Amino acid sequence: MGKEELLQHYFSHLNLDVQEANYTKCPKTWREINFVPSFNRLYLIEQGEGEIQVGGQRYCPSAHDLVIMPAQVKQSYTTISDATYLKYWVHFTAVVGERSLFQLLDTPVVLHLTADAFIHAQHKMQELRKIHMERAWTSPLRKRAAMLQLLELYFSCIGLQQIQLRSKDADKLNVIIAYMAEHIDQRITVQELARQLHLHPNYFITYFREHMGESPIQYMNKMKLEHAKQLLLTGELHIHEVAERVGMDAYYFSRQFKEFTGFSPSGYRASHRAEGK
């Protein structure tokens, strides 16, 4: 429990926006020093060489490298020879709650792709660029879909081990989410949750929402209803027993469940079991 669950939350609450997408050969003058961008950059390098600095670290990405230059971090880039980069590039924002995804996660700036992964990424970049140029009325939807696939490729190539949750905020949120999971069968108050972090309840709610995009009680209720779904499908428990296992009053549980899934608890069980047959 912890990192994986938090990552799933971040990904399912990710707000994406693609501002630019293109494929270019960098001019010899390609250079910008010590700037802090408001958007993320993603490069897929086909050929050439150059130098990039992100947060004081120096990199020299080359062919078949995927590069992520996160928003809100001091960075520089420059050419280093006549063999300038030929690359696909995207400018995008990726936000969870009020935070940029890459403020929440510490991931490698440069990732060398296998031949297969490179071809896959190249196709996605070509698709993204085409959609961006078309500017059709459905483009925003298709751009986001293509961008999500690129991010999925990036994250699955680096793997869980190489993703670090940044800062003490992630530790604090892990403590709270673990506490919620341990007490899923109980009614937990905001006061109790806030006490785990030694914060004032009002401040805790603001803090939680800022990082998670929803209030602590909303988050915990969703967690309970997800758990209830599993109980309904895997067990033979009565509806009122399922409600008990997630620490909810039976009547209130039915109402919440319907709001959350569109099905009543018994309807959900019946329809999903029928599908499984």
Place this chain on the structure above:
DNA sequence: TACAGGGTCATGTCGGTTCT
């Protein structure tokens, strides 16, 4: 077991203050 209406009180928000 589902659904609806109504009442209560915990939760969430906002604006300001204090602390480090």
Place this chain on the structure above:
DNA sequence: AGAACCGACATGACCCTGTA
């Protein structure tokens, strides 16, 4: 300047009851 706290007030989560 940013983190944390506090009080007032609006909102919504939750419970209870009745009906089908």
